[in-house]
Amino acid sequence: MTLIVRDFRPEDAAAVSRIRRATVPYMVTTPDAVRFGVGTANPAKKYRLLIAEVDGEVVGTAHVGIAYDASEPGQSYVTPHIHPDHRGTGAGGLLLRTAEEHLTVEGALAVYAWVTDEPASLSFARKRGYLPTRPAHFQRLDLANGPLPELPELPAGVELRTAKDFEADPRPLFQADAEATSDEPGDISTDFDDYDDWVRHTWNDPLLDRELTTVVLVDGEVAAYTAALSDGETRYVSGMTGTLRAHRGRGLAKLAKTDSLRRARAAGHTEAFTNNDADNGPMLAINKWFGYEICATEVRHVRTLG
Helix, strand or coil: CCEEEEECCHHHHHHHHHHHHHHCCCCCCCHHHHHHHHHCCCHHHCCEEEEEEECCEEEEEEEEEECCCECCCCEEEEEEEECHHHCCCCHHHHHHHHHHHHHHHCCCCEEEEEEECCHHHHHHHHHCCCEEEEEEEEEEEECCCCCCCCCCCCCCCEEEEEHHHHCCCCHHHHHHHHHHHHCCCCCCCECCCCHHHHHHHHHCCCCECCCCCEEEEECCEEEEEEEEEECCCCEEEEEEEEECHHHCCCCHHHHHHHHHHHHHHHCCCCEEEEEEECCCHHHHHHHHHHCCEEEEEEEEEEEECC
16 A cells, blocks of 8 residues: 655545545535635645545545634644545544644644544544644534524614625625624634735635625624525535624524525525534524534644644
8 A cells, every 4th residue: 555645736626525525524615616725825824735645546635724814823723634435544644744744844833623523533633642622513404304484574774685795895794704703712813804815715715605695784884694605506504604793682693594594495505504613602502593403523622833
């Protein structure tokens, strides 16, 4: 058996997408999205998409980079994905070592990784010096057969729009995303202030479905939103749902999600997924109200480098 780790080539996109679908089926990916992520990576990210091959067959991947927008310098990340049919080949360990060597050269002090909440995966991380920090829950909603709430009558001054309505000037969505994201629990705090970078990597993401992304306006200003990601087939993922601080407690997040989910089902999507930090009680409660059920749990881990 010959095992090697190398950098991504454009012709690997389909294989990377296939492996991600097999290992994290509660997320969406496409070959175009894989190529987009590599081709548009910010230079400060020092991004590499590593490929593990066994006897010429792509069996695993790892996306690795510097958290260049972190408030504290020296933060980085890596997450290996090994196809279930090829675990135990040493591919995961070689991917991780290659990633850590790259990050160390680039000045990383700590590396974060998501690990599935399974004994084998947790043991793999622990043996390599990774310590758990916090869990996150993936949730699934049966869009094809499950009930969805009716869209309520809109209060005075409240309007529903889509991200497509902001194509001429998406800056109001950037500002809303920056405020809501800054209040999300997490290990790495982010300086969310680069509009051009947001346009390149969020607004232009081929997975972002602007027609299914709902934006709630109050008196003409963005008050809440839910970003919709789609594989263009049957899977829909809530990328981020947020309400600006001045409008919280009014049910606007539920309103945005209700509208987006109903339109996603009408467009032919049959499964909806979302992901929340285990400590994000408000969003977990909202998703439970919609009928989402936990389908997987991942645990964030960290290792000090050097």
